[in-house]
Amino acid sequence: NAGVMQNPRHLVRRRGQEARLRCSPMKGHSHVYWYRQLPEEGLKFMVYLQKENIIDESGMPKERFSAEFPKEGPSILRIQQVVRGDSAAYFCASSSDRNSPLHFGNGTRLTVT
Amino acid sequence: GENVEQHPSTLSVQEGDSAVIKCTYSDSASNYFPWYKQELGKGPQLIIDIRSNVGEKKDQRIAVTLNKTAKHFSLHITETQPEDSAVYFCAASKGANNLFFGTGTRLTVIP
Numbered sequence: 001n002a003g004v005m006q007n008p009r010h011l012v013r014r015r016g017q018e019a020r021l022r023c024s025p026m027k028g029h030s031h032v033y034w035y036r037q038l039p040e041e042g043l044k045f046m047v048y049l050q051k052e053n054i055i056d057e058s059g060m061p062k063e064r065f066s067a068e069f070p071k072e073g074p075s076i077l078r079i080q081q082v083v084r085g086d087s088a089a090y091f092c093a094s095s096s097d098r099n100s101p102l103h104f105g106n107g108t109r110l111t112v113t
Numbered sequence: 114g115e116n117v118e119q120h121p122s123t124l125s126v127q128e129g130d131s132a133v134i135k136c137t138y139s140d141s142a143s144n145y146f147p148w149y150k151q152e153l154g155k156g157p158q159l160i161i162d163i164r165s166n167v168g169e170k171k172d173q174r175i176a177v178t179l180n181k182t183a184k185h186f187s188l189h190i191t192e193t194q195p196e197d198s199a200v201y202f203c204a205a206s207k208g209a210n211n212l213f214f215g216t217g218t219r220l221t222v223i224p
Contacts, residue, residue, distance in 0.1 A: 004156070033210060042119075042202055042214035043157065056211060091156050098210050101147060104156035 002027065004094050004105035005074075012111045013082045021077040021108045025094030031055075032075045033102060034067055037089045049075060055098075082112045115140040117205050119215025126193050127223050134218045136203035137185040143205040146179060146186045147212070151200045160201075161188070193222045 005024040013019050025032050030051050035043040045059040049069040060067065064082075069075040079086055089109050093102040116139040126132050138146075144165040149157035163170045163177045163186065170177050174193075179186040186205075190197055200219050204212040 006156075031210065035212075040217075042117075042216045043212075045211050045213070048210050058211075095210070099145075099208050101159050101162055102210070102212065103159065104149075106154070106156045 004092055004103055006090075006092050006105035006108050008108060009106065010109050010111070012113060014113055015083060016081050019079040019082050019086070019110055019112075021079075021090050021092075021110070023075045023077070023092030023094075023105060025075070025092075026103055029094035029096050029103075031095045031098060031100075032069050033093045033095075034075075034077050035091045035093065035104075037091060037107070039088075043091060046077075079110075082110075084112050086110060087112045115143055115205055115213040117203060117213050117215045119203050119218060121218060122216065123219045123221070125221045125223060128193060128195060130193055132188075132190045132193055132197070132220055132222075134188045134201055134203070134220075135185060136187070136205075136215050137183075138205040138213075139184065140205070140207070141181075141184065142207050143213075145206050145208060146177070147204050148175075148177060148188050149202045149204065149214075151202065151217075157202060190220075193220075195222050195224050198222045 034046040037043045047067045048056040064080045066078045089107045091107045093104045119136045147162035151157045176189040200217045203215040206212045
């Protein structure tokens, strides 16, 4: 029973490049959430998606960030033209419905040089 | 929006002793309160959760209490073991999806 799978585990990008983070939810889960964690801080909500729909993107920066969860394949968090302040751990979580507990993956650690 | 405060930020206990971590929340409409354990280099792992229609919940050495009137909830770990050492996060939400996390407590259990 695979859990939430995120890849890559570590990603290094130069300023101005694009970062793509992938997340495959647990089997049977159709709700996906993205959170960001800065060093020594708690997780901050970014976006909540169901298959092909964005349900809540209230935590997403207005520019450069986008997320999708297509009918087939993993959810993708895309960060365009990365800046040093984007360096963080990005965690994906999934649930079976909107009232069920969230299960997190092991994250992607993004470093912008 | 919701604001969750967590104390203490660090906690050291002797093996076998109890550990207590406390959180307060601001939005009286929040009704779901999970606790997560995060080990180095890993994602948060759900260890216990409680909903607002319940005052206390236990699972072996772990218990959570909720005081809706005072808007605070606590995690209790009894008979601590070295493998309990980790960072613990509380969270609050309406429903279960948009979680607002506390800033974490680094628990160290000294053998």
